[in-house]
Every structure is written in C-alpha cells, then in structure tokens.
Amino acid sequence: MEALNSVFLPMLTGHLIADFWLQPDTWVQHKRKNGWKSKKLILHAGLASLLPVLFTFQLDLWLFIPVIFVLHFITDFFKSRLPDTIPAFLADQLLHIAVLWILATLATHVSISENLTRFWTYAAGFVLITNPTGIFTGMFLNAVIPDKNKKGKPDVSAWIGIFERVLIIIFITTGQFAAIGFLIAAKSIFRFNDTHEDGNKKAEYFLLGTLLSFTLAIVVGLLINWLIKTL
Known part of the structure; x- marks a missing residue:
C-alpha cells in the first residue's frame, strides 16, 4: 500500500x-x-x-x-x-x-523505508489503544450508564484498561491469540467480588466496558497485522 x-x-x-x-x-x-x-x-x-x-x-x-x-x-x-x-x-x-x-x-x-513503515505502524497502533481508545470507551459508558451506577475511581480503571489493551496488542502481533482468553478470565475472576457485591447492574456495565475495550484492542491488533502483511 x-x-x-x-x-x-x-x-x-x-x-x-x-x-x-x-x-x-x-x-x-x-x-x-x-x-x-x-x-x-x-x-x-x-x-x-x-x-x-x-x-x-x-x-x-x-x-x-x-x-x-x-x-x-x-x-x-x-x-x-x-x-x-x-x-x-x-x-x-x-x-x-x-x-x-x-x-x-x-x-x-x-x-x-519499509522498516520504518513497519516501526511506525506498530507505534501508531500502540499509542492508539492507550488513551485514545480509553477515552472513547469512557465516553461510550458515560452515555449508557446512569449517573448513580458510574464508577467513583475512573483513573484506576483507565490504567487497567490501558495495560490490558497493550497486552492484547502484544498477544495478537506475536500470534499468541490463546493468551487473550486467559487475560479475560483473569480479569473476570479478580473483579467478580466487586461486581457481585453491588448487584447485577454493575456486573453488566463492567462486562460491557470490558468487552468494548477488548474488542477495540483486538480490531486494532488485527489491523496492524493486516497492514504489516501488505508491506
């Protein structure tokens, strides 16, 4: 291309x-x-x-x-x-x-050069799935979650989201697709008690945010792989 x-x-x-x-x-x-x-x-x-x-x-x-x-x-x-x-x-x-x-x-x-193109493809992808994707995910959740159900500490959740998306990109670009499943399972286990205490609504919003974050990261990862193959 x-x-x-x-x-x-x-x-x-x-x-x-x-x-x-x-x-x-x-x-x-x-x-x-x-x-x-x-x-x-x-x-x-x-x-x-x-x-x-x-x-x-x-x-x-x-x-x-x-x-x-x-x-x-x-x-x-x-x-x-x-x-x-x-x-x-x-x-x-x-x-x-x-x-x-x-x-x-x-x-x-x-x-x-082709080598620089490869580098900047990875660089743009990794930057994209940090703050930009996190902001988009936050805006989406703010649009669908009632005020009373919104989280009180968005900074911590934002950083968790950034690290999980970075890991997903690393897994996809290195061909370790199975590791994504383990990441989803691990996050779900750690957050189960928190969501269980506040009822099903919080669990639903947590799942929605997680799925959106993971989906965007997977799409970006697959896009990076496709662009690299076209070089």
Missing part, C-alpha cells in the same frame, strides 16, 4: 501523542472556558503541529507546521464549543487525521 510508505504514519503517531498523551484534562477545560483566547489551546496546537513534522525526520517539511497549527487550532476551538459526545470526538479526530493524510500523500512525495 503506497500510502503507508509516505510520512503519514509518523505524522499520525505524533498527532496521537500530542492530542492524547500530552494534553491533560486541565488543558481541555481551559479551552472550553476561554475559547480562542486560551493559552493552553495555543500551546496544544503548537505541540500538535510540531510533533507530527518532527517524527518524519524531514527538515524540508517544516512548512507543514504552520498549516497544521492553524487547522488544528480552528478545529479544536469549534470542538470546545460542542458537547462532549462521541460524534463530536470522532469528527474532531477525523478532521485532524484528514489534514495529515492530505499533507503526507498529496502535498509531498517524501517516502520512508
């Missing part, structure tokens, strides 16, 4: 790191409160434009930085005016990624 040998994958990895790993919740709230005047919005747009270009290791692509900065700033400003919903989240990410795709495939003919 010719597009994979472009600089899109390193740019995508830089975007995911800047948008999720390097953007704390306090910055998101600051953007919502202050709009286009938010210094956190300016700082975030700067990181989101700098990292994708840095990860390409192509100095002649520096003109991409102001383009990404302006478009990321505008997109995030309008996103901060919208409710925190799954459609808004997906639209925001699709717009960011579309900009990177256009720049990487249409605005330059720079390409990377």
Whole structure:
C-alpha cells in the first residue's frame, strides 16, 4: 500500500501523542472556558503541529507546521464549543487525521523505508489503544450508564484498561491469540467480588466496558497485522 510508505504514519503517531498523551484534562477545560483566547489551546496546537513534522525526520517539511497549527487550532476551538459526545470526538479526530493524510500523500512525495513503515505502524497502533481508545470507551459508558451506577475511581480503571489493551496488542502481533482468553478470565475472576457485591447492574456495565475495550484492542491488533502483511 503506497500510502503507508509516505510520512503519514509518523505524522499520525505524533498527532496521537500530542492530542492524547500530552494534553491533560486541565488543558481541555481551559479551552472550553476561554475559547480562542486560551493559552493552553495555543500551546496544544503548537505541540500538535510540531510533533507530527518532527517524527518524519524531514527538515524540508517544516512548512507543514504552520498549516497544521492553524487547522488544528480552528478545529479544536469549534470542538470546545460542542458537547462532549462521541460524534463530536470522532469528527474532531477525523478532521485532524484528514489534514495529515492530505499533507503526507498529496502535498509531498517524501517516502520512508519499509522498516520504518513497519516501526511506525506498530507505534501508531500502540499509542492508539492507550488513551485514545480509553477515552472513547469512557465516553461510550458515560452515555449508557446512569449517573448513580458510574464508577467513583475512573483513573484506576483507565490504567487497567490501558495495560490490558497493550497486552492484547502484544498477544495478537506475536500470534499468541490463546493468551487473550486467559487475560479475560483473569480479569473476570479478580473483579467478580466487586461486581457481585453491588448487584447485577454493575456486573453488566463492567462486562460491557470490558468487552468494548477488548474488542477495540483486538480490531486494532488485527489491523496492524493486516497492514504489516501488505508491506
């Protein structure tokens, strides 16, 4: 797949790191409160434009930085005016990624080697199944779980979800599919008492969140394997 040998994958990895790993919740709230005047919005747009270009290791692509900065700033400003919903989240990410795709495939003919393409495929996949997938899963559960049934300590659950998805990606990319079943069984055993104490509803929501988290991780893992085979 010719597009994979472009600089899109390193740019995508830089975007995911800047948008999720390097953007704390306090910055998101600051953007919502202050709009286009938010210094956190300016700082975030700067990181989101700098990292994708840095990860390409192509100095002649520096003109991409102001383009990404302006478009990321505008997109995030309008996103901060919208409710925190799954459609808004997906639209925001699709717009960011579309900009990177256009720049990487249409605005330059720079390409990377097969080994680097393989590396950035794994890198983008691993970043994707950490915070981005965790945020999406959390938004989905918030949409379907009544307030009284929501968990009180989301940070711990978020980290558990990240580690379990990382393990799933490792199992899939190394061909150890059977280990995924043991991971699901182990988590279910450890959490059985907690869910049993609060009744069937909590057990149902726990199972829903686990299945969604695992499904997304498996899909990303299979996608990584498919992309690697196409190289």
